[in-house]
Amino acid sequence: MIRTSQAQTAAFILTKNYLADPKAPHLLGLVNDLVALPGEPALTPFIAASARLTAFSPSHLLDALYRQRTLIKSVLMRSASAIVPVECYPLLHAATTRQRNQDFNSEFRLWGLDNSEVEAVEKEILAGDDWPATAEAIASRLPPSLVRPLSQTSRGGRVSTTSTVALVLRWLVARGALAMSQENPAEPVYAPLHYWYPNLDLAAAPGEAEAQAALVQAYLAAFGPATEADISFWTGFGKSETARAVGALAAKTTLTMVEGIPGMLLLLKEQTEILTSTQPLSLPVINFLPADDPFTTAYRASRSRYLADPKQQRQVFSSTGAAEPAVVINGQISGTWQWINNQLTWELFAGVDPALQPLFQVEAERLAAFLGST
Numbered sequence: 001m002i003r004t005s006q007a008q009t010a011a012f013i014l015t016k017n018y019l020a021d022p023k024a025p026h027l028l029g030l031v032n033d034l035v036a037l038p039g040e041p042a043l044t045p046f047i048a049a050s051a052r053l054t055a056f057s058p059s060h061l062l063d064a065l066y067r068q069r070t071l072i073k074s075v076l077m078r079s080a081s082a083i084v085p086v087e088c089y090p091l092l093h094a095a096t097t098r099q100r101n102q103d104f105n106s107e108f109r110l111w112g113l114d115n116s117e118v119e120a121v122e123k124e125i126l127a128g129d130d131w132p133a134t135a136e137a138i139a140s141r142l143p144p145s146l147v148r149p150l151s152q153t154s155r156g157g158r159v160s161t162t163s164t165v166a167l168v169l170r171w172l173v174a175r176g177a178l179a180m181s182q183e184n185p186a187e188p189v190y191a192p193l194h195y196w197y198p199n200l201d202l203a204a205a206p207g208e209a210e211a212q213a214a215l216v217q218a219y220l221a222a223f224g225p226a227t228e229a230d231i232s233f234w235t236g237f238g239k240s241e242t243a244r245a246v247g248a249l250a251a252k253t254t255l256t257m258v259e260g261i262p263g264m265l266l267l268l269k270e271q272t273e274i275l276t277s278t279q280p281l282s283l284p285v286i287n288f289l290p291a292d293d294p295f296t297t298a299y300r301a302s303r304s305r306y307l308a309d310p311k312q313q314r315q316v317f318s319s320t321g322a323a324e325p326a327v328v329i330n331g332q333i334s335g336t337w338q339w340i341n342n343q344l345t346w347e348l349f350a351g352v353d354p355a356l357q358p359l360f361q362v363e364a365e366r367l368a369a370f371l372g373s374t
Contacts, residue, residue: 002272006260006305007280009225010331015278016222017295018052019328020285027053027060028070032085035218036092038292039073039081042185043374047290050370058374066183069196073182075174077215078236078321079103086197093176094205095215099236104171111150111167121146121168126177131191138190139165176202212241213248217268220249222298225256225265225275229301233321261305286359287328288337288346288367296323296333306332312349329356344368 004012014020017034024030030052031037037045050056064071065083072089076082076096084092108118124142139147142165151161169190172178179196182188193200205211216231223230232242246253246266254272256265267275289295299305300321306328307313316324316333327335327346335348344364 001255001257001264002267002276003257004225004259004275005280006258007330008278009258009261009275011281012275012278013223013295014281014285014331019287019289019295020281023054024052027056027064028085031071031083032088034222034294035088035215036076036082036084036294038294038297039083041291043371044290044292045083046374047367047370048293050367051287051289051293062183066181072179072197074176074179075100075170077234079174080236086200089200090202090205091211091214093202094208095211096236097175098208098241100174104174108167108171111152111162113150113164113167117146117164118168118171121164122172122177125165125168125172126192131195132181132189133191134187134189135165135169138169139163209244209248212237212245216242216245217249217252219298220253220266220268221271222294224271225258225267226299227263227265227302230299231266233301234298258305261302263302281330284356284359285330286356286363288344288363289326289328291325292323293326295328296326297321309349315349339368339371342372344371 011020018024018030024033027049030049037048039045045061046058049061061071061083065073070086071083072086073081073083074089074093076084076092079096079100082092108114121142124146125138128138128141130137130141147163147165149161149163150167151159153159169178169180173180173190176193178190179193180188180190181196193202206214212235215235219231219234220226223234228242228246231237231246232239235242237245252269253266254269256267256275258265296316300317300323303313303317307316312333315336316326325337325339326333327337327348329352334350334352335346337344337346344367346360346364
């Protein structure tokens with residue numbers, strides 16, 4: 001077991017997350033080191049990458065996704081959209097299969113689809129041989145009886161709509177039968193996974209237990225020290241799955257006590273020396289991070305470590321765990337920001353040293369310039 005200060009731990013994690021100097025050397029290395037970039041909300045992956053790379057352009061991410069195809073976007077941890085290195089996709093897919101199946105089964109029931117209808121739509125979609133194809137083109141070649149609109153009304157009276165084809169396309173992409181290209185966000189196109197990724201073999205992935213342990217190890221490499229509750233939320237694993245994965249890594253982890261953070265945290269042994277030799281930040285570091293940024297979602301379960309006030313926690317995190325765009329000072333969430341009508345505004349939870357104002361201005365100008373050009 002090791003002991004460390006909160007300032008030392010913050011410097012260690014910010015450095016691993018490329019939120020303090022040095023910045024990441026290139027996009028693929030950044031995504032690999034963070035395990036994934038969130039695929040949604042729409043601007044989040046671009047803003048998250050721009051905070052961690054120098055001279056980043058949205059075209060770099062789009063090229064990696066849809067031209068070079070070194071990255072792939074799919075439904076993975078927490079059944080949420082994620083952008084990951086193609087070579088890591090089979091393992092991450094295997095680690096998250098159970099939760100994805102459960103969540104989509106629940107969604108199908110919510111919309112009133114039974115398994116037989118889902119399977120019938122699947123079969124007809126996959127029988128097509130004209131790829132890539134838009135959702136409209138796919139729907140046009142299906143038997144009309146399988147193409148029907150769906151709607152539901154929430155308790156508050158809000159009406160949501162979709163269709164059998166849209167739901168099943170999402171499911172086929174999530175399970176790796178199809179891939180989706182959103183180079184033109186207004187009209188995504190679909191094709192069998194092997195059409196764009198001929199070397200990907202999901203059948204070669206390890207079993208669930210091994211894949212889940214590997215995913216937890218990757219999480220700790222990026223975000224440790226962290227609690228088991230943090231691991232559970234970030235991965236989407238249940239308590240028993242998390243405990244099994246953590247147990248499998250017992251020889252590779254050590255317990256860590258961080259001054260000011262209650263409970264025991266887990267850290268990879270291979271990072272012990274790096275953490276204990278890390279010095280607290282010598283200069284203030286200010287980051288404007290997007291909604292659901294990897295840094296904020298990584299510690300959603302133990303959010304009191306950087307937001308002690310429950311009221312402020314509710315301002316940043318929704319009941320489902322979604323995070324608002326956050327202003328982070330030296331690893332502590334200190335406020336929120338908005339981009340409305342091409343204007344960047346921010347609100348801090350408390351006053352800060354006036355000497356920090358120039359640093360706020362520099363970061364705000366950088367982000368505003370980026371968003372204005374996106």
